[in-house]
Amino acid sequence: MNEEQELKIKKLKQENEKCKELQSAKSDMISISAHQIRTSLSAIKWIMKMFIDGDLGKLTTEQENLIKKAYEDNDIAINVVTELLEASKIENAEEKKYSFSEVNLIELIEDSIFDFSGEALSRKIEMIFLKPETKFPTIKADKQKFRVILQNLLENSIKYSNLNGKVFISIKEKNGLIEISVKDSGIGISEEGKKNIFEKFYRDTTAEKKECVGSGIGLFTVKKIVEGHGGKIWFESTEGEGTTFFFTVPVYKGSK
Amino acid sequence: MLKTILIIEDDTFLQRLETTKLKKEGYNILTAVNSVEAFKMIELNKTVDLILLDLLLPEVDGFAILEKIRKIDTTKNTPVIVFSNLSEEKDVSRAKKLGASEFMVKSNFTLDEISQKIKTLIG
Numbered sequence: 010m011n012e013e014q015e016l017k018i019k020k021l022k023q024e025n026e027k028c029k030e031l032q033s034a035k036s037d038m039i040s041i042s043a044h045q046i047r048t049s050l051s052a053i054k055w056i057m058k059m060f061i062d063g064d065l066g067k068l069t070t071e072q073e074n075l076i077k078k079a080y081e082d083n084d085i086a087i088n089v090v091t092e093l094l095e096a097s098k099i100e101n102a103e104e105k106k107y108s109f110s111e112v113n114l115i116e117l118i119e120d121s122i123f124d125f126s127g128e129a130l131s132r133k134i135e136m137i138f139l140k141p142e143t144k145f146p147t148i149k150a151d152k153q154k155f156r157v158i159l160q161n162l163l164e165n166s167i168k169y170s171n172l173n174g175k176v177f178i179s180i181k182e183k184n185g186l187i188e189i190s191v192k193d194s195g196i197g198i199s200e201e202g203k204k205n206i207f208e209k210f211y212r213d214t215t216a217e218k219k220e221c222v223g224s225g226i227g228l229f230t231v232k233k234i235v236e237g238h239g240g241k242i243w244f245e246s247t248e249g250e251g252t253t254f255f256f257t258v259p260v261y262k263g264s265k
Numbered sequence: 266m267l268k269t270i271l272i273i274e275d276d277t278f279l280q281r282l283e284t285t286k287l288k289k290e291g292y293n294i295l296t297a298v299n300s301v302e303a304f305k306m307i308e309l310n311k312t313v314d315l316i317l318l319d320l321l322l323p324e325v326d327g328f329a330i331l332e333k334i335r336k337i338d339t340t341k342n343t344p345v346i347v348f349s350n351l352s353e354e355k356d357v358s359r360a361k362k363l364g365a366s367e368f369m370v371k372s373n374f375t376l377d378e379i380s381q382k383i384k385t386l387i388g
Binding site for chain 2: 098
């Protein structure tokens with residue numbers, strides 16, 4: 010390699026580092042901005058609820074109806090902020106290269122369930138992990154990206170479930186592959202949706218009927234990440250009854 | 266005997282709402298807006314039954330406070346609900362590793378729901 014080429018490579022590396030720093034700064038800015046907005050929305054949510062519950066004195070019927078509407082609209086704003094945050098996270102996950110290491114899948118699933126325990130509680134949804142009783146093999150995965158798969162599927166199962174529903178998470182090993190499933194008893198996917206559910210920006214009519222806010226890029230990215238790990242993803246669904254997503258990942262050959 | 270909750274929250278308006286609600290639910294409430302006040306409260310009140318902890322606090326953040334809480338004899342086993350509008354996976358993970366009992370995103374819950382959660386932890 011000559012001096013000019015070496016200089017070009019050095020410059021490219023510097024530009025690459027700069028891009029990474031900018032990306033990181035952008036992520037931090039989005040996170041902090043979301044935090045600020047959510048703080049204000051939290052205060053509004055709590056006060057509205059106190060009015061609705063009669064904690065701040067009796068309301069007229071008209072006042073109560075107006076405040077209930079404001080409370081619902083505020084919740085929509087909160088969901089939009091959450092979706093923007095998620096879309097930003099997913100965008101970052103798509104762009105980075107994979108960094109594989111041996112991963113304990115049981116722990117990763119338990120951590121992801123913990124992450125969503127609050128949200129599930131708020132919707133009175135029970136998350137049940139059917140954990141294997143015997144020792145389970147590890148996988149080779151990009152832990153950050155793999156977490157995006159689990160978070161996306163868990164979040165969807167909670168979001169599209171009806172109140173007091175159950176979400177079952179299970180894993181099994183078969184023929185050198187680990188199969189993970191996330192099952193809900195929620196709104197299901199329409200026949201039209203089944204053909205397009207993994208398309209970027211696609212949102213099923215069932216989701217829109219339930220007035221769930223969503224960016225539509227989650228499952229597109231989940232599929233890419235699953236395939237990036239050498240796995241497959243598919244689902245079974247009945248509209249009005251629920252959906253089960255399945256995906257596979259190869260067992261780590263060095264697993265004991 | 267009343268159970269005691271320490272609320273560590275620098276937003277005084279949110280702190281006031283949380284205090285109002287939890288007092289109504291029959292808890293004794295202590296409050297702090299930063300780490301100095303928080304540890305003063307812990308030193309003066311040997312029995313704190315639960316801590317509600319914000320993360321973005323002035324000078325010393327909630328993570329550092331949580332780490333120290335887990336090293337003090339009187340609070341090392343006290344349930345701590347991290348109560349924040351941060352929700353990044355790295356924040357939740359870090360809080361869990363430092364010993365948080367729960368991580369709740371403020372904007373996702375009403376005060377009733379937070380109170381119910383507290384009841385399941387300390388009665």
